[in-house]
Amino acid sequence: MTVQERYDEAKRRYAALGVDTDAALERLKKIQLSMHCWQGDDVIGFDQKGPLTGGIQTTGNYPYKATTPEQLMADIDKVFSYVPGRHKLNLHASYAIFGENEWVDRDKLEPKHFQAWVDFAKKRGIGLDFNPTCFAHPKSDDGTLSAADESVRKFWIDHCIACLKISEYFATELGEPVMMNIWIPDGMKDVPMDRRSPRKRLKDSLDQILATPYDRSKVYVAVESKVFGIGKESYTVGSHEFYMNYAARNDVMCLIDTGHFHPTENVADKLSSMLLFYDRMALHVTRPVRWDSDHVVIFNDEAREVAQEIVKNGPEHFCIGLDYFDASINRISAWTNGMRNFIKALLYAELQPNEEYTKLQDALNYTKIMSLSEQFKMMPYGDVWDYYCEKEGVLLEDAWFADCEKYEKEVLSKRA
Ligand code: RNT
Ligand code: ZN
Secondary structure, three states, X not given: OOHHHHHHHXXXXXXXXXXXXXXXXXXXXXXXXEEEHHHOXXXXXXXXXXXXXXXXXXXXXXXXXXXXHHHHHHHHHHHHHHOXXXXXXXXXXXXXXXOOOOOOOHHHOOHHHHHHHHHHHHHXXXXXXXXXXXXXXXXXXXXXXXXXXXXXXXXXXXXXXXXXXXXXXXXXXXXXXXXXXXXXXXXXXXXXOOOHHHHHHHHHHHHHHHOOOOOOOOEEEEEEOOOOEOOEOOEEXXXXXXXXXXXXXXXXXXXXXXXXXXXXXXXXXXXXXXXXXXXXXXXXXXEEEOEEEEEOOOOOHHHHHHHHHHHHHOHHHEEEEEOOOOOOOOHHHHHHHHHHHHHHHHHHHHOOOHHHHHHHHHOOOHHHHHHHXXXXXXXXXXXXXXXXXXXXXXXXXXXXXXXXXXXXXXXXXXXX
C-alpha cells in the first residue's frame, strides 16, 4: 500500500469517529517549535573554551560534535531537512560568531556578533529565539543575577540588556517576534542561611533589565525556574514560585521546563491553570529521567500529555521550545528524534475527539470516555504521520535514519 492509500484508509476510519484528519494536519502545520541550537555541540558555544557549568550536564562521548559555526549550521540544516513543518531556531548568546580580533565579553555583545545567524535564518525563511547565557563563564560560578558581588551582578544585568537589544534586532530583521528566555544557575550546594537576599537581588536585577526600553510586541521575555542543579542541590534562587509571581506581576512569560519539577509532578497539569492568568506562556520540552537529565524527547505519555494541553488550550498561547542535550548518541539523530517525536505527540493530540471528550466529561459520562479513549489508542495515527511527512517533503521513519547514518559516514566522521 502506498502512503496515500494508507492515509485514505486512516482518514476514513477517523472520519467515522468524527475526526477530520485533513483539518488536524492543517492545524498541526501552523504549530512552530523552537529548535534549540545547543544539542549539536553539547551546549558549548563559540565564545569561550571552558567547560559547561551551571549545574547542567551533557553526558556521553559520542564523537563528531560540531565545533565551528559552519559545522553547527550544516548540522542544523540536516536536522531541519528531516523535520516536517516550518520551525524556529533558538540561539544562546554563547553562540556569538566573532570575526578576527572581534571577541568581546558577554556584557558587550552586539547585534553584529549574530549577523551570520540572521543571514542563516533569512536564507531559510525561519524566525529566531534567543537566550542570555548566564553559565559556562568565569564570572558565573558564584551567582549571576543574584550575586552578592555587585560588579558581578552588574556584568550579568548588562549581559541580559545586551541580549534584549540583540533579540529586538532579530525580530526587526526577520519580521517575527523573538522569545528571549532568562535562566540562571544561581543556587547553593548546602543549606542556605539566607534565602531571601539572593532572591531580592534577582528581583532587582530583573527589574533593571526590564526597565530598559524595548519593543514588547517584538520581544517576548520569559523567565525559567528550576528545582535544583548539580552541585546546587539545596537551594535554587529562581524557584518556580519566584518566577511565576514575577512573570505575572511584570507581564512577562513564565517558562515551564518539563524537567524542572519533582519527578512525580504532572507538568502538563500546570498549563491550563497558568493560562487562566497569562495570555501566553513558554515551554522547554525535555525528558527528565530521575532528575533534570535532558534526555531526548520520545513519543511517550508525558510528551503526549503536554501536547494534549497545548492543543486543548490553543497552540497560539504557547512558545514551544525544546531543551535536551544528549552526547551519548549521534547528535543529529538525537536532535531529529526529539523534534519529530514532539510533533508526533502534537499530531496525536490533534487526532483526538477533543470536543466530544469535553461534552462527555460535562455530561459525567466517564463510562464512554474510558472506552472511546482506549479505542483511539488503536487508531492508525502512524499512517497520518507518514502522509504528513511525505506531503511536507521530508523522509519517512526508516529513511531519515538511513540518511542520517550516511551523513555520519560521509560528513561527520571526516571531522577532526
Ligand atoms: C537549565 C535550563 C536551561 C538550559 C538551556 C541551555 O536547567 O533548562 O534552559 O538547559 O538554556
Ligand atoms: Zn530549560
